[in-house]
Structures are given as C-alpha cells and as structure tokens.
Amino acid sequence: MVKEIERAGIPVVHVCTVTPISMTVGANRIVPAIAIPHPLGNPALEPAEEKALRRHIVEKALEALTTEVEDQTIFE
Amino acid sequence: MAKIKVVHYINQFFAQIGGEEKAEYPAELRVGEVVGPGQALMQTFGDEAEITATIICGDSYFNENLDKAKAEIVAWVKEQKPDVFVAGPAFNAGRYGVACGTICDAVQEELGIPAVTGMYEENPGADMFKDKVYTIATANSAAGMRKAAPLVAKLALKLAKGEKVGASVEEGYMPNGVRVNFFEEERGSKRAVKMLLNKLADKPFVTEYPMPSFDHVAPNPAVKDITKAKIALVTSGGIVPKGNPDHIESSSASHYGEYDIAGVMDLTAETYETAHGGYDPVYANEDPDRVLPVDVLRDMEKEGKIGELHHLFYTTVGNGTAVASSKAFAEEFSKKLLADGVDAVILTST
Incomplete structure (x- = not known):
C-alpha cells in the first residue's frame, strides 16, 4: 500500500516495528515503532507517558515527511 | 553410519503453545524432542536422520528482540552441533517467515551449518532471504504441510550429506539466482512450440526465463510546510x-x-x-x-x-x-x- 500511495504522488511515511519488512516492501520513509501489537503505544506505561511516547513517534513521522530523501531511509 | 543430526526451529503456534496471545513466547530449546511439524519431517528422514533438538520461539518475541533472540538461538544450535538446520515451514505467516529466514541465514553464516526453510512466495521472509537460504516454495497455509514437509526434508538430507543440489525446479526451492546446468529431456525448439501452443489455446504454461520484476517507486519530494x-x-x-x-x-x-x-x-x-x-x-x-x-x-x-x-x-x-x-x-x-x-x-x- 505504501508504494501505491507513493506512486500516486503523495509523500508517505511508514510507521512499523519490523523495519526490514518495510525495506523489502519498498517504503522510502520509514519510522520504527514500538511493538507489533502496539506500534504507537506501550501498555506498560502510565497513560500520560504512553501518549508522550506516541507523540514522539508521530513527530518523527512528520520529520520524515518534511525531509528530502533520495533513497529508502529509516528515521531512527 | 551414524544418523544425521537435525535441529528444527518452529514458532509458538506450530509448537501448540498458543496463537497470537502467546506470540511473545521467549526462545526455548527442547533437547531430544520432536515437536509438531518435526513429525512430518521425520517421516521423510526415515532411518537416515533424526531431529535431536527443537527450538521454539514466539513470532513477536523473535522480531522485536531480533539480536537477542538470534544470538540465543545460534548459541543453542552451536551447542547441539547438527549436520543441518531446518526452520519452518512458515507458509504465509509473515513474522514467522522472517524469523525462519533470519535464523537460517545466521546459522549458515556464523556456524557454517547448512540450513533450509520453506514458505509461501508472498511471505516477506521469502524476498529477504531466498537468495541466501534454500527456501522451499509452499502453499499459503498449513494445509500445504503434507506437500512441503517431504521437500524440505529431502533437501535437508542432501545438504547434510554434501550432495549436489539440483536446480530450483527439480528440488522445489525458490530460484535464488544461482544457475544450475542440467539436461532437459526435450530439445529447446520442441519445448518452445509446446509453450506457444498452450499459450494460443489459453492453457497454462511456464516460462523458462522469467523476466526479473524491479518495482521501485522513487520518493516524492518532502512536504514544504x-x-x-x-x-x-x-x-x-x-x-x-x-x-x-x-x-x-x-x-x-x-x-x-x-x-x-x-x-x-x-x-x-x-x-x-x-x-x-x-x-x-x-x-x-x-x-x-x-x-x-x-x-x-x-x-x-x-x-x-x-x-x-x-x-x-x-x-x-x-x-x-x-x-x-x-x-x-x-x-x-x-x-x-x-x-x-x-x-x-x-x-x-x-
């Protein structure tokens, strides 16, 4: 899906836990997530901390979208 | 001659530990146990080989703790000194396929022990590892076990014995970019005409030289504001x-x-x-x-x-x-x- 969105001309960032799969699939902007069943969360944290963590990942995703890339890039 | 020693890797599901709720199951070594699909492999191994240990690991655990899980499992395999390592088959289970490919690759690279796995062609693990690890092409669900297990087991035996591995079409593994010469029974012109006749009659035919499919989409410019x-x-x-x-x-x-x-x-x-x-x-x-x-x-x-x-x-x-x-x-x-x-x-x- 990420490749088809890119092909349509819309910049897209892939937020996912297993980044090697994302590389294989062909995503160009990749942001690593926390875990497979909760990519943008961590149930072990307090709700406020968890939301801060999610915000951090979303900010990374926005940073990826505003960064020019020439090739597949993982934004650690 | 002593029996060939095989170490087998499977996930929590095939070990009958549980489904997704158990996907965090940490890596575990069971010495002397044949678990789940190992039974199917043993049928083909007959008297020639035996599974001396089974390693079980939850799919999420493996992928989320990649380096740790890999190191643990490689250390166990080293200790068990098998002649060949088998993982899966993983069919269309994505994380399982990636785990199988990753661990087979590590066992080959770090221990010099040959390895074989199996999965469905659309499993992401296939694209990642089929050029490095012999990967038997399987159906997309475990219903294909009966067909897949003998192919995996036969190839494992060959690798353990150091026998020559035939072409991908003969052994059932996914093409890995290595060309193997062999004699076709029919000459090229005859095969080409047959293929053409099938094509004209809308019957299925298989090309002998598939074109590689490169599908890379260039990144779009960044968002300005x-x-x-x-x-x-x-x-x-x-x-x-x-x-x-x-x-x-x-x-x-x-x-x-x-x-x-x-x-x-x-x-x-x-x-x-x-x-x-x-x-x-x-x-x-x-x-x-x-x-x-x-x-x-x-x-x-x-x-x-x-x-x-x-x-x-x-x-x-x-x-x-x-x-x-x-x-x-x-x-x-x-x-x-x-x-x-x-x-x-x-x-x-x-």
Whole structure:
C-alpha cells in the first residue's frame, strides 16, 4: 500500500516495528515503532507517558515527511 | 553410519503453545524432542536422520528482540552441533517467515551449518532471504504441510550429506539466482512450440526465463510546510469502528474500509477496535490510538503543528492479504486522497 500511495504522488511515511519488512516492501520513509501489537503505544506505561511516547513517534513521522530523501531511509 | 543430526526451529503456534496471545513466547530449546511439524519431517528422514533438538520461539518475541533472540538461538544450535538446520515451514505467516529466514541465514553464516526453510512466495521472509537460504516454495497455509514437509526434508538430507543440489525446479526451492546446468529431456525448439501452443489455446504454461520484476517507486519530494499540510491516516492494522460494520476479514482481506473521523478526538475501546487476526488484539482494542494515532494528531492540529487531519481514514487487515489485493486497495484510495487534496500520509503497520 505504501508504494501505491507513493506512486500516486503523495509523500508517505511508514510507521512499523519490523523495519526490514518495510525495506523489502519498498517504503522510502520509514519510522520504527514500538511493538507489533502496539506500534504507537506501550501498555506498560502510565497513560500520560504512553501518549508522550506516541507523540514522539508521530513527530518523527512528520520529520520524515518534511525531509528530502533520495533513497529508502529509516528515521531512527 | 551414524544418523544425521537435525535441529528444527518452529514458532509458538506450530509448537501448540498458543496463537497470537502467546506470540511473545521467549526462545526455548527442547533437547531430544520432536515437536509438531518435526513429525512430518521425520517421516521423510526415515532411518537416515533424526531431529535431536527443537527450538521454539514466539513470532513477536523473535522480531522485536531480533539480536537477542538470534544470538540465543545460534548459541543453542552451536551447542547441539547438527549436520543441518531446518526452520519452518512458515507458509504465509509473515513474522514467522522472517524469523525462519533470519535464523537460517545466521546459522549458515556464523556456524557454517547448512540450513533450509520453506514458505509461501508472498511471505516477506521469502524476498529477504531466498537468495541466501534454500527456501522451499509452499502453499499459503498449513494445509500445504503434507506437500512441503517431504521437500524440505529431502533437501535437508542432501545438504547434510554434501550432495549436489539440483536446480530450483527439480528440488522445489525458490530460484535464488544461482544457475544450475542440467539436461532437459526435450530439445529447446520442441519445448518452445509446446509453450506457444498452450499459450494460443489459453492453457497454462511456464516460462523458462522469467523476466526479473524491479518495482521501485522513487520518493516524492518532502512536504514544504507541515503546519499547512492536510495529513491522512492509513493502516494495515485493521482499526475499524466497533462492530466492524463492513466485515473486513481478519485475514486475507478482500476489501478496505473508509471511515469518517470528523469530530473524533480520541479512539476509545467503546468506539473502535481492530479486525486484524494476525496479532494479539488486546492492546489495540484497549486503545486503538496505539495503532492509529488520532488523539495525538488532533492535539497537533489544535496546536497548529499540522494543517489538518483528513476527515477520512483508510484501513485494511494486512494479514495474509495478497499483494495484488493491497496494491488494488491503495491504488483506489490514493485517487480519493488526491481528489481530497491530501498532502501527506502516515501509514501504520502492526
């Protein structure tokens, strides 16, 4: 899906836990997530901390979208 | 002659420990035990070989603790000194396939022990490792075990004995870019004419020289001003309104959903859930923002950090879903995103 969105001309960032799969699939902007069943969360944290963590990942995703890339890039 | 020693790797599901709720199961070594699909391999091994140990690991555990799990498992394999290492087969289970490929590759590279695995051609583990590890092509579900297990076992025996491995069409592994010469029974002209006749008659035929398919999409230019941008959310994590109104399938999804989140500030357990059947749904059902971060994007919208969050999101279940289907879904909804003036997409996967 990420490749088809890119092909349509819309910049897209892939937020996912297993980044090697994302590389294989062909995503160009990749942001690593926390875990497979909760990519943008961590149930072990307090709700406020968890939301801060999610915000951090979303900010990374926005940073990826505003960064020019020439090739597949993982934004650690 | 002593029996060939085989160490076998399987996931928590095939070890009958449990499904997704047990996917965090840490790596475990069972010496002297043949577990699950190991029985099927043993049938082909006969008197020639035996599984001397089985290693079991949860799919999420392996992929989330990649370096640790890999090191642990490689150390165990080293200790067991097998003649050959077998992983899977993984069929269309994505994380399992990646685990099988990763561990086979590590065992070969670090220990010099030959390894073989098996999986479905669309398993992401196949593209990642088929050039490095002999990977038997299997059906997309465990229903294909009866056909897959003997092929895996036969190739394992050959590798253990150091016998010459035949071409991919003969052994049943996925083409790995290595050319193997062999004599065809029929000469080329005859085969070509047969192929042509089949093609003309709309019958199935198999090319002997498939063209490689390179499908790389160049990245689009970056968003210039994110504070003015309209951002849309897309997910393969199966987030849907509670009750899954469009009945998106828990695996092998046949369609996607488009849902309006105008005025929705936060996804809650009462209003949304996941339809995905390929990961433990507890955390996503408790708080769907963990997969689709609507709450955070609403905050940022209010603070002027982004222009706006698009009022529609697109969702499907990326669990054994055919590549052709997901491609078609995204082709279709990308047109809608463009028509709605969306500037950028955040796509989340589980």
